[in-house]
């Protein structure tokens with residue numbers, strides 16, 4: 280990485296830098312991807328980009344003792360997104376303290392954990408992902 284990656288949402292954003300839900304023919308949203316819809320069992324045929332969307336904190340927790348390489352404390356939230364009258368819940372870390380009902384937006388993070396301290400081989404997984412940031416009033 281030598282190009283000073285940005286965390287805003289550009290059109291050339293790669294799929295890795297998008298928060299994608301998966302939709303079946305009946306309109307149910309799934310996250311993450313499953314072999315079939317967890318609601319009706321139909322194939323998941325579409326992706327829905329949640330990267331620029333705002334979700335709502337359903338609940339959250341804070342882990343004060345975390346595995347090697349994971350920040351401490353680590354605040355995690357379940358965030359619900361609603362798209363076309365279907366909703367989907369996504370578990371992820373937060374950038375700040377959150378409250379139930381708070382509106383949050385996904386922000387891409389290059390390194391969610393420290394690969395140097397990983398238990399598994401560092402090439403065996405992706406280190407990037409999303410955290411949820413409280414929406415600012417604007």
Ligand SMILES: [Zn+2]
Nearest residue numbers: 303307316319
């Ligand atoms: Zn379905």
